[in-house]
Each structure stands twice: as C-alpha cells, then as structure tokens.
Amino acid sequence: MTAVVHDVLEVRAVLPLRRQVRIAVEEWFRRHRVSLPLVAVLLAVVGTVHGVGMSTFPRWVDDPGTYLSQAWSLRYEGALSPYSYFYDHAPGGWMQLAAWAALTGGFDRYDTAIAFGNECMLLAKLASAGLLYLLGRRLGLSRPGASAAVLLYGLCPLELVYSRWTFLDNLATPWLLLAFVLAASPRRSIAAASGAAAAFGMAALTKETVLLLLPAFVWALAHNLDRRNRAQVIAVAGFVGLLVMSLYPLYALYKGELFDTPDRNSLLGTARWQLLERQSTGTVLDPDSATAATFTQWLAQDPILLLAGLAAIPFGLAVRRLRPIAVVLVVGWLVLVRGGYLPFMHVLTLLPWSALLVVGAVEWLAGNRAVAGRTGPRGRWWTGRGGRAVTAAVALAGAAALAGTLVTWAPELRRMMTVSEEPPLRSATRWVADNVPRDDVLVVHDAIWTDLVHQYGFDPEPIIVYKLDTDPAVRATLDRIDYVVLPDWYFRTPDAASKYPTVVEARKHAVTAARFGSGDDAVTVYRVSSRWRPGA
Amino acid sequence: MREAGAGRLRGRWAAAGLAVALAAALAACGTEPDTTLRPDPPAVTYAPLRQPFEGATLFLDRDTPAARWQRATPGSDWLDPITTTPQARWVNGPPDLAPVPALARRAARRGELLVVVAYWIPDRGCAGYQEGAPSAAAYERWVRQLAGALGRTPAVVVLEPDAVPADCFGPARAAQLAGAVRILSGAGHAVYLDAGHSAWKPSGETADRLLASGVAGAEGFAVNVSNRQPTRAAQAWGRELSDLVGGRPFVVDVSRNGLGRPPDEPGRDDEWCNPARQGLGVPPTTRTGRPEVDALLWIKRPGESDGICGGEDTYLFSPRQARTLIANGAGLPAAARRAAAAADIPARDG
Numbered sequence: 001m002t003a004v005v006h007d008v009l010e011v012r013a014v015l016p017l018r019r020q021v022r023i024a025v026e027e028w029f030r031r032h033r034v035s036l037p038l039v040a041v042l043l044a045v046v047g048t049v050h051g052v053g054m055s056t057f058p059r060w061v062d063d064p065g066t067y068l069s070q071a072w073s074l075r076y077e078g079a080l081s082p083y084s085y086f087y088d089h090a091p092g093g094w095m096q097l098a099a100w101a102a103l104t105g106g107f108d109r110y111d112t113a114i115a116f117g118n119e120c121m122l123l124a125k126l127a128s129a130g131l132l133y134l135l136g137r138r139l140g141l142s143r144p145g146a147s148a149a150v151l152l153y154g155l156c157p158l159e160l161v162y163s164r165w166t167f168l169d170n171l172a173t174p175w176l177l178l179a180f181v182l183a184a185s186p187r188r189s190i191a192a193a194s195g196a197a198a199a200f201g202m203a204a205l206t207k208e209t210v211l212l213l214l215p216a217f218v219w220a221l222a223h224n225l226d227r228r229n230r231a232q233v234i235a236v237a238g239f240v241g242l243l244v245m246s247l248y249p250l251y252a253l254y255k256g257e258l259f260d261t262p263d264r265n266s267l268l269g270t271a272r273w274q275l276l277e278r279q280s281t282g283t284v285l286d287p288d289s290a291t292a293a294t295f296t297q298w299l300a301q302d303p304i305l306l307l308a309g310l311a312a313i314p315f316g317l318a319v320r321r322l323r324p325i326a327v328v329l330v331v332g333w334l335v336l337v338r339g340g341y342l343p344f345m346h347v348l349t350l351l352p353w354s355a356l357l358v359v360g361a362v363e364w365l366a367g368n369r370a371v372a373g374r375t376g377p378r379g380r381w382w383t384g385r386g387g388r389a390v391t392a393a394v395a396l397a398g399a400a401a402l403a404g405t406l407v408t409w410a411p412e413l414r415r416m417m418t419v420s421e422e423p424p425l426r427s428a429t430r431w432v433a434d435n436v437p438r439d440d441v442l443v444v445h446d447a448i449w450t451d452l453v454h455q456y457g458f459d460p461e462p463i464i465v466y467k468l469d470t471d472p473a474v475r476a477t478l479d480r481i482d483y484v485v486l487p488d489w490y491f492r493t494p495d496a497a498s499k500y501p502t503v504v505e506a507r508k509h510a511v512t513a514a515r516f517g518s519g520d521d522a523v524t525v526y527r528v529s530s531r532w533r534p535g536a
Numbered sequence: 537m538r539e540a541g542a543g544r545l546r547g548r549w550a551a552a553g554l555a556v557a558l559a560a561a562l563a564a565c566g567t568e569p570d571t572t573l574r575p576d577p578p579a580v581t582y583a584p585l586r587q588p589f590e591g592a593t594l595f596l597d598r599d600t601p602a603a604r605w606q607r608a609t610p611g612s613d614w615l616d617p618i619t620t621t622p623q624a625r626w627v628n629g630p631p632d633l634a635p636v637p638a639l640a641r642r643a644a645r646r647g648e649l650l651v652v653v654a655y656w657i658p659d660r661g662c663a664g665y666q667e668g669a670p671s672a673a674a675y676e677r678w679v680r681q682l683a684g685a686l687g688r689t690p691a692v693v694v695l696e697p698d699a700v701p702a703d704c705f706g707p708a709r710a711a712q713l714a715g716a717v718r719i720l721s722g723a724g725h726a727v728y729l730d731a732g733h734s735a736w737k738p739s740g741e742t743a744d745r746l747l748a749s750g751v752a753g754a755e756g757f758a759v760n761v762s763n764r765q766p767t768r769a770a771q772a773w774g775r776e777l778s779d780l781v782g783g784r785p786f787v788v789d790v791s792r793n794g795l796g797r798p799p800d801e802p803g804r805d806d807e808w809c810n811p812a813r814q815g816l817g818v819p820p821t822t823r824t825g826r827p828e829v830d831a832l833l834w835i836k837r838p839g840e841s842d843g844i845c846g847g848e849d850t851y852l853f854s855p856r857q858a859r860t861l862i863a864n865g866a867g868l869p870a871a872a873r874r875a876a877a878a879a880d881i882p883a884r885d886g
Contacts, residue, residue: 456569508740509776509780511740512747529777532739
C-alpha cells in the first residue's frame with residue numbers, strides 16, 4: 001500500500017508543474033465535494049444575515065471610528081495614528097484594515113469609513129465561519145455538527161451585534177481559529193505547527209488580549225504532537241511564534257518607547273495602565289458592578305449561546321479532543337470573574353468557542369467516536385442497537401434544539417436586518433459637510449473623523465473628542481473650537497466633566513445648530529461662540 | 537519540460553505582478569474630497585432690528601416710590617442720584633396696567649423712550665403657580681392688554697426677568713414667552729427677553745432657551761436684571777450669548793452693580809438679596825460704544841427691596857438701602873456720596 005502511494009507520488013513528480021497543480025486541485029475538490037458546497041451555503045446564509053442591514057445597525061460607537069481613523073492614517077499618512085500612538089492596542093488589526101484599503105481603494109469605495117469597516121467585518125466573519133467549520137471537523141465533529149456550530153455562531157443575535165462593529169477582536173478571531181485549525185492538523189507537520197504559532201502571533205498582534213489564551217493554544221498544539229518530530233516542532237513553532245509576537249515590543253524598543261518613562265508614551269507604561277491602573281469594572285459576581293451590567297446587556301441581547309457554552313464547559317473538559325477549546329472558554333469566563341477592566345466586546349472571545357463546544361458536547365452524548373475517542377459514555381454498549389437509538393434520539397433532540405434556537409432568534413435577526421433610519425452620526429456628518437467651512441475647528445465623535453477628513457477635506461483635521469484632554473500635542477495647539485459634533489450620551493455619562501473637561505466646557509458656550517435622531521443616541525451639532533477660547 | 541513549465545510560471549508571475557501594480561495604481565488615484573458647501577436654509581429667521589435706543593432719550597419717571605418718598609420727606613435731597621435717573625417701570629400683574637396708558641402718553645409727549653418690565657409669567661417663582669398669571673391664556677390676555685396700554689408709541693419691553701434661566705423653564709414657558717414676544721413686537725415695541733446673568737446659566741444653554749422663546753422675533757435680550765454682576769463680566773457674557781443667537785443686541789442692568797457681586801457667604805444662598813455692601817452702577821446710557829450692547833439701563837429700581845431678607849422686611853422702597861447704594865455709588869461725585877452717608881432717615885412711622 002505504502003509502496004503504491006510512493007510510486008504515484010514519484011510518477012507525479014515528473015509531470016509538468018501545471019498538471020501536478022491541476023491534479024492536486026482536482027483531488028482536493030474531490031475530497032471536499034460534500035463539504036465545499038455545504039460550506040458555501042453556510043457562508044451564504046451567515047454572510048447574508050451579517051451583511052444585510054449592517055450599514056444601519058447597530059448604532060455607531062467609538063472604537064470602530066478610532067481603528068478606522070488609524071487605518072486611514074496608516075494608508076494616507078504612513079503613521080500608526082493621526083495622533084501620538086500610545087500603544088493602546090497592538091497595531092496589527094488596523095494594519096490589516098489599511099492593507100485591504102490600499103489594495104482595494106477601500107476608503108474611496110464607500111461614502112463612509114464605517115461602511116468600509118463593515119465590509120472588513122463581513123469578510124472576517126466569513127473567514128471565521130469557514131474556519132470554525134474546519135476546526136469543528138478537525139476536532140471530530142460530523143458535517144451536520146460542524147454546520148450547526150457555524151449556524152449557532154453566525155446567526156446568534158448577540159454575536160451579530162458585536163461582530164458587525166469594527167472591533168479588533170473580530171479581526172483576531174479568524175487568526176485565532178486558524179491557529180487552532182493548524183494546531184489540530186492531522187498531518188502534524190512542522191509546517192502546520194509553525195503556521196499555527198504564526199497565526200496565533202498574528203492574533204496577538206491584532207488584539208493583545210489574545211495572549212490570555214496562550215495556555216489553551218499551547219495545550220492544543222501539545223495535544224497533537226507526534227512523537228517522531230516533537231523536538232523539531234516545539235523548537236521551530238516556538239521560535240516562529242515568538243518571532244511574530246516580538247515584532248511589537250521590538251518596534252517599541254526601536255522607537256525608544258518600550259520601557260516606562262515619564263512624559264513619554266511607552267508600551268510597558270500603557271500595558272501597566274491597561275492591566276493594573278485602568279479603573280476596574282468589578283467582577284460579574286457582584287451584581288452592582290459594571291461588569292455585571294455588561295453581562296446583563298449581553299444576556300438581554302441573547303442568553304442562549306452564551307449560557308449553553310458555559311454549560312458545555314464540563315463536558316468539554318472531560319473530552320480529550322475538546323479540552324483546549326474548553327480551556328479557551330474557561331479563561332474567557334475567568335476574565336469575567338477576575339474583577340479587572342472588562343471591555344464590553346469581550347463576549348466576542350466567548351461565542352465562537354461556545355458554538356463549537358456546545359455542538360461537541362451534543363455529539364459526544366450522541367456517541368460520535370471521533371469526538372469521544374476512548375472517553376465515550378457507557379463504553380462498548382454504545383455500539384449496540386440501544387446505542388444507535390440513543391444516538392438517533394440525541395441527534396434528533398440536538399437538531400430540534402437547533403431549529404428551536406434559530407426560530408427564537410429569527411425575529412431579532414429580522415429587526416437587525418431591517419433598521420431603516422440612517423445613523424444619526426451619519427446625518428450629522430452630512431449636515432456638517434453642507435454647512436461648515438472646511439477651515440473651522442471641529443471636535444467630533446470618533447466614528448465620523450475619517451469621513452470629515454477623507455470625504456470632505458476638513459483642514460485642519462477635526463479633533464477626536466477624547467484626544468482633546470489626553471493628547472498633549474492637541475492641547476498645545478488648540479486655540480479655538482468652532483463646532484462640536486457628539487451624541488448626547490457623551491454628556492450624560494456621570495463623570496463626563498472629569499473625563500472630557502474641555503468639551504464639556506465648550507458646550508457651555510455653544511448653541512445647538514442641528515440635531516439628528518432621538519434619545520441618548522441623538523447627535524447634536526453645537527456651534528461654539530467665537531468669543532470663547534478653550535482654556536480661557 | 538521543467539524549463540518550459542518554469543518559463544510559463546515566470547510569465548504568470550509577471551502577469552500577476554502587473555495586475556497588482558494596476559490595482560495599486562487604481563487605488564492610489566483616490567477620490568478628491570468634496571469641499572463644496574450647500575448650506576441649509578437658515579433654521580432661524582431673525583426679525584429686522586428696530587434699534588429703539590438709537591438717538592433716544594430715556595424717560596424719567598417722576599411717579600416712583602423713591603420720588604414720592606423724597607417729596608414727602610424734608611431734607612432728602614441726598615436721594616437725587618436715584619430720583620433724577622431714568623429707570624424702568626415694572627408691570628407685575630393686572631393692577632399695574634392701570635397707570636401704564638398715562639405713563640406712555642407722558643413719555644410720548646416728552647419724546648422720551650419708555651422702558652417697561654413685564655413680569656407676570658405663569659409660575660413666576662417656579663413655586664407651583666403661586667405667583668404670576670394663573671394660566672397661559674390669562675398671561676396672553678394680559679400681554680395683549682399691556683401692548684394696548686402702551687399705545688402706539690414704541691416702547692422697550694424687558695420681558696420676564698428670570699423666566700428663561702429659571703429651573704422650571706420648559707417648552708410650555710418657551711411657548712408663553714414666544715407668544716408674548718410676538719404680541720409685543722407685533723404692536724411695534726422692542727422686546728428684550730431677559731437672559732439671566734453671567735454667574736447663572738452658561739451662555740450655551742441660555743442661547744438654546746432664548747431661541748426656543750422666540751428671541752429671533754425680539755429685538756434682543758437683557759442681561760443682569762436685578763443682579764449685581766460687574767458690567768465687564770455682564771458684557772462679556774452677553775457678547776458671547778449674542779454671538780450664539782444671531783448677533784442679537786442686548787441691554788445690561790447696571791442700576792446696582794457699582795460694587796460688583798456680593799461675596800459668597802458660606803451657609804447662605806441669598807447673598808444676592810439686599811446685601812449689606814452694594815452701590816449704584818454707572819448712569820444709564822444709550823451710547824455704549826459696542827455694537828452688541830444697545831444700552832446700559834437702570835432696570836431694577838435702586839432702593840426697592842429685593843424681598844424680605846438681608847435685614848429688610850418689605851418688598852417696597854427702603855430709604856436705608858437707597859442711602860447705602862448712593863454712599864457706595866460708582867462714578868458719583870464725592871459730595872453726593874457723603875451727603876447720602878450722612879443722611880438721617882426718619883423712622884418710618886415717625
């Protein structure tokens with residue numbers, strides 16, 4: 001048998017390269033002739049639900065605007081940020097946005113940068129969904145099971161809200177999934193392991209919090225080691241991973257900004273702030289904490305996938321092949337309990353793995369040998385007629401649960417796909433473009449900065465509101481403010497006066513020039529009195 | 537064979553490279569920013585200015601409590617700095633309407649500009665309708681009566697002190713004020729909506745409130761009425777506010793701000809009410825030298841009590857307070873100040 005295969009390979013080696021490639025491609029298609037159309041359909045469904053209505057839902061928030069302005073700055077100014085880069089996040093994420101923008105003219109194809117960000121998120125979502133299927137299969141899930149995981153992940157309303165926002169986490173997810181896919185490579189080659197390490201490194205460069213998942217990843221890699229090349233794999237993959245991840249501190253070191261020095265932005269200084277000094281949002285176990293409030297918001301959006309994932313953790317820990325996935329979730333949930341600063345998009349770290357683990361647990365219960373390995377419940381009995389009945393029953397129950405879940409989600413998904421009113425910040429941008437001279441000084445919300453600069457040529461560049469009080473370079477040159485464009489909730493935060501003193505003061509000297517939307521999301525364009533001077 | 541394959545491959549790489557370069561070039565020639573302005577039609581249309589103070593002489597009212605007291609009190613010439621200075625006439629409700637037609641006729645005969653204060657907005661003290669008109673309809677009727685009482689000669693109306701900055705300001709009050717502005721402006725009078733003062737609400741919030749209250753149809757707004765902020769601060773605040781409401785001009789009440797605002801006293805929030813230290817401000821003038829400032833006026837009548845506080849037990853004219861104001865008066869001749877300081881005020885019922 002081995003000899004034959006050997007011969008075939010040798011025969012192939014003498015064929016022209018073109019035929020070699022064609023044969024390889026044909027073989028690949030033949031091998032995946034069921035999965036390919038299946039995945040294509042899944043991606044079409046997930047992509048449609050994600051893409052339809054993404055320009056009007058959810059509302060525009062801060063972070064996407066920040067990242068897109070930084071991607072814009074990289075693309076057009078060759079800088080990591082239009083302001084002093086202060087190592088708030090590793091720059092890998094917006095480098096990818098900038099690269100895609102440079103390749104495809106992204107900032108020119110849409111009339112808002114947010115729409116370009118939405119496109120990037122759609123692509124990331126498709127990549128994640130495809131990789132999730134692949135990872136599911138590599139963990140031993142059946143095709144229906146892997147498909148179910150993709151649907152749970154792709155159609156969960158909670159996931160949809162957060163994955164439509166241009167967050168770095170959404171760009172890190174495909175890299176992270178790719179890392180686990182390669183770590184679970186059946187070939188167990190040095191190349192696969194190195195690729196896995198490199199992908200994990202990319203994930204960490206995209207969103208540094210991924211580093212928390214390093215133990216889970218190492219476990220996944222260690223799980224799949226082959227006795228024959230173990231030493232080489234560890235050495236090479238370890239080196240590759242370290243090399244990729246060290247790009248970030250090396251960059252900082254090169255700029256002289258690695259170590260914490262007073263009056264200078266530095267990687268370690270910001271890291272210290274993020275990890276130790278940033279105001280804690282408390283633990284989820286304290287019902288009065290901000291973390292608990294965030295968690296409640298998640299559950300209000302949709303509790304099913306999140307809680308099912310939590311419930312599946314014990315099963316995941318019990319089953320050898322699912323254990324690294326379960327560890328990812330354990331780490332993710334521990335972050336909620338720990339009581340530091342919890343970013344509200346942390347849920348993005350939980351959901352894809354929850355989908356995998358939930359389906360994994362169901363398949364294990366149904367007696368899928370590939371998942372269960374030797375740990376299948378009730379041992380040999382499983383293979384008997386009774387076992388088959390149980391398998392059928394569990395599979396049926398699982399399918400019914402999936403169908404029920406999708407039906408439960410449908411109304412919410414429909415709402416998210418059919419919001420028709422334009423985001424108030426977008427309307428405000430239009431008004432500003434039509435009514436405000438380009439040399440006026442504007443203080444604006446993050447989400448519209450790039451449009452004002454790129455689409456409408458405001459010069460001097462508008463000032464992103466929080467930079468007004470945090471960036472010394474902005475403060476030093478600020479001698480007037482003509483307009484302020486912000487959502488109302490900015491001024492309703494209880495500590496607004498201490499967080500954004502300058503803009504709160506400016507508003508006291510400003511009249512409402514135009515208003516868009518309603519409620520907390522309403523956006524007001526304020527015209528500041530020309531008689532008022534900031535810092536006066 | 538290998539050679540040929542490699543050659544083809546090189547060709548393909550070259551083609552791919554060309555395609556990438558083309559894509560990059562396409563991407564590089566980005567769209568030009570759109571810098572054309574397409575202004576919306578203005579959301580607010582401002583009425584043309586009447587400029588009532590231009591070349592006007594302010595009306596001197598001889599029928600004030602201070603003047604009556606002076607006539608009844610021998611040896612009270614020291615009160616002249618107050619009784620010979622033009623001041624506004626307050627119309628605080630229906631009973632005050634009766635003398636207005638005669639007053640307006642007198643001013644018209646003399647060719648002088650009458651300044652009245654309309655002060656009867658519903659819920660005037662924000663204390664649940666204990667003061668002011670009992671309803672919006674009653675208020676509107678009253679404003680119409682006031683417009684009628686003022687007659688055909690244009691007067692200046694300072695509209696509703698404290699109504700705009702007050703905590704109970706809302707859409708209902710804004711509508712009442714806007715209605716009053718319409719009625720009085722429509723009758724030919726120049727309306728100045730009271731805006732509060734520099735140490736109360738910020739200019740931005742005040743501007744929004746003034747716009748909601750119809751300042752666009754009024755002549756302008758009034759600053760510092762019955763308050764004692766220094767003229768400089770009042771004007772700076774007023775100019776900022778003016779810039780926010782389409783450049784509408786304003787008048788400043790300088791009747792009692794000669795010593796500036798009374799110092800804050802811990803544990804008290806009525807330091808402003810009949811303070812022990814206060815002085816007359818500069819005399820009223822219609823020539824201010826500043827385009828946004830139409831006039832410096834004496835709107836609050838000096839010597840009349842702010843209320844039952846600060847040692848006063850009356851809302852009426854208080855000679856003791858008038859004496860303090862003159863003795864500390866800004867820009868008064870030293871003799872006048874000395875005369876007031878030395879004045880002997882007879883006991884009220886003696």
